[in-house]
Amino acid sequence: MTSPVMPTYARHDVAFVRGEGARLWSEDGREFIDFGAGVAVTSFGHAHPHLVEALCTQARKLWHVSNLYRIPEGERLARRLIAASGFAETVFFANSGAEALEAAIKTARSYHFENGQPERQTIITFQGCFHGRTLATIAAGRRKAHTEAFGEACPGFMQLALHDYEAVARAVNEKTAAILIEPVQGEGGVRVVEAAFLEHVRSICDETGTLLIYDEVQCGMGRTGRMFAHEWAGVKPDIMALAKALGGGFPIGACLATAEAAKGMTAGRHGSTFGGNPLAMAVGNAVMDILENDTFLPEVRRKAERLQAGLGRLAAAHGAVFKGVRGIGMMLGLACAVPNTEVTKAALDEGVLVIGAADNVVRVMPPLVITAEEMDEGLVRLERAAMRLAAQ
Ligand SMILES: *Cc1c(COP(=O)(O)O)cnc(C)c1O
Numbered sequence: 001m002t003s004p005v006m007p008t009y010a011r012h013d014v015a016f017v018r019g020e021g022a023r024l025w026s027e028d029g030r031e032f033i034d035f036g037a038g039v040a041v042t043s044f045g046h047a048h049p050h051l052v053e054a055l056c057t058q059a060r061k062l063w064h065v066s067n068l069y070r071i072p073e074g075e076r077l078a079r080r081l082i083a084a085s086g087f088a089e090t091v092f093f094a095n096s097g098a099e100a101l102e103a104a105i106k107t108a109r110s111y112h113f114e115n116g117q118p119e120r121q122t123i124i125t126f127q128g129c130f131h132g133r134t135l136a137t138i139a140a141g142r143r144k145a146h147t148e149a150f151g152e153a154c155p156g157f158m159q160l161a162l163h164d165y166e167a168v169a170r171a172v173n174e175k176t177a178a179i180l181i182e183p184v185q186g187e188g189g190v191r192v193v194e195a196a197f198l199e200h201v202r203s204i205c206d207e208t209g210t211l212l213i214y215d216e217v218q219c220g221m222g223r224t225g226r227m228f229a230h231e232w233a234g235v236k237p238d239i240m241a242l243a244k245a246l247g248g249g250f251p252i253g254a255c256l257a258t259a260e261a262a263k264g265m266t267a268g269r270h271g272s273t274f275g276g277n278p279l280a281m282a283v284g285n286a287v288m289d290i291l292e293n294d295t296f297l298p299e300v301r302r303k304a305e306r307l308q309a310g311l312g313r314l315a316a317a318h319g320a321v322f323k324g325v326r327g328i329g330m331m332l333g334l335a336c337a338v339p340n341t342e343v344t345k346a347a348l349d350e351g352v353l354v355i356g357a358a359d360n361v362v363r364v365m366p367p368l369v370i371t372a373e374e375m376d377e378g379l380v381r382l383e384r385a386a387m388r389l390a391a392q
Contacts, residue, residue: 010341012348019046022370022378024353032348033378035366036355040186040218040331043245044290045367051248054286055279062278067271073281080288081256084227087236088256092265093276097217097243098132100253101180103270104241105136107257108178108211109156110264120177121156123213128162128188128358131180131215131241140180163197172204178211178239179204183229186218189359190326190333195233202235211261213239217253218331221245222291222368225301225329232328250283300368303375304329310379311364318386326361330368333361338389346385352378 003011016032018025022045024032037043044051058073065071078091092103105123112120123140131137138146139154147153156177160167168179179201185191205212214237219229223245226232238261243253253275257265274280290296308325311332315322321343323335336343340356347354347362354362366375 012345014348021045021047022367022374031351033352033366033374033381034370035347035364035378035382036353037245037365037367038249039244039355039363040223040365041244041247042249043222043368044248044287045369046249048248048290048369050289051250051283051286054282055250058279058282064274064277064279066273067276071276071278071281073278073285074276077281077284077288080285080292081242081254084288084292085240085256087238087258088240089259090257090262090265092255092257092262092270093280094243094253094255094272095251095274095280096132096253097215097241098134098137098253099272099275100217100241100243100255101131101137101140101215102134103253103255103265104180104213104215104239104257105140105178106270107239107255107262107265108213110269111211111261112177112264114264117174119175122175123157123177124168124171124179125157125159126162126181126185127159128185128191129159129180129182129215130185130187131182132217162191163194165197165200168201169204172208172210176208176210178213180213180215182215182217182219183233184219184224184328184331186331186363187357189335189357189361190331190363191359192326192328193233195235198230198233198235205238211239212237213241215241217241217243221287222297222300223329223331223365225297225304227291227297229328229331246287247280247283248287250280252280252284254284296368300330303368303370303372304332306372307364307366307375307379308332310375314379314383314386318383318390320390321386327364330365332364333357334364336360336362342389343385346389347382350381350385350388352381352385354382 015027016024082088131140136154139157239257311325
């Protein structure tokens with residue numbers, strides 16, 4: 001049977017019908033351990049009772065009103081994100097990561113426009129980055145497979161090698177609007193950016209009036225064991241994009257900014273029909289309820305240690321399949337010695353979901369609520385997949 005859905009993904013032939021915590025069940029009755037969380041989205045597990053309750057309660061009250069009116073749930077979520085960020089003073093809500101990035105790019109460019117420097121348009125990004133699939137965000141990402149079919153690239157982006165300290169210092173000029181970076185690259189292969197590089201970039205931004213934008217769409221919201229991944233480095237941005245786990249599986253995006261950086265985002269400059277709608281805001285607040293619990297993130301860090309140790313043993317024992325472990329917190333990757341597509345396939349056959357990334361990596365990013373037993377079971381299944389691959 002051919003699918004009526006555009007084949008823009010190389011889909012596995014499996015359909016899940018139910019989930020609970022870190023487990024999933026497919027329509028043919030098989031059970032799986034979820035080590036992918038739908039690409040770091042379902043960080044609080046499937047069917048988390050608190051999130052389900054928040055969504056259902058809101059669904060009975062009000063779904064949509066339009067941003068022409070105040071949305072109290074959104075104001076509440078914005079205040080909580082601002083407080084958690086320690087730098088932001090204002091938030092724009094969108095429906096996805098790419099839209100959060102579009103808002104971030106517009107915020108940066110309009111800041112310079114407002115300052116009487118409309119020529120400051122260029123956004124500097126780094127090799128291996130991923131910022132979404134809209135026309136602007138593919139121009140930011142510059143990956144051939146993402147751009148080649150779509151004509152002339154959206155102007156105003158340039159890209160440098162990650163960790164090239166001198167190149168950044170040289171590249172910033174009177175046309176530069178912002179530097180955009182993921183504190184931990186996700187799609188690029190789980191590459192943790194050096195703290196010193198973020199410090200370096202921050203100081204160049206400060207010296208030149210350039211804005212620093214973090215894309216924490218994948219690495220944010222507790223994934224690394226801190227609310228935001230950049231907390232490990234202790235370097236704040238001016239603007240930050242969030243999405244994925246912020247909605248725990250409900251579509252949402254957010255662009256946070258300082259009041260100064262957001263001064264160009266005045267009435268009429270940007271908008272979204274659905275962004276900040278009451279359903280998404282209710283779920284976002286429920287996510288914050290979980291993350292703000294004082295015991296939650298320390299527990300994630302403890303579990304992450306166990307998972308890292310387990311993956312380390314797995315990689316060491318199966319050198320024909322895995323080269324090593326990388327990442328931070330529960331944002332982990334196994335560098336593969338065989339094609340990563342074969343690893344994701346074999347893992348799925350053994351009942352554990354992992355997700356491919358560039359650099360021939362498979363990502364291991366379970367729901368943060370996964371239990372020790374589920375982690376161990378997932379590791380056993382990964383080991384079986386490794387043995388199966390090594391025997392081939
Ligand atoms: C997933 C992702 C995006 C894009 O998010 P969408 O919701 O797919 O638009 C942007 N940046 C990063 C770092 C991501 O991981």
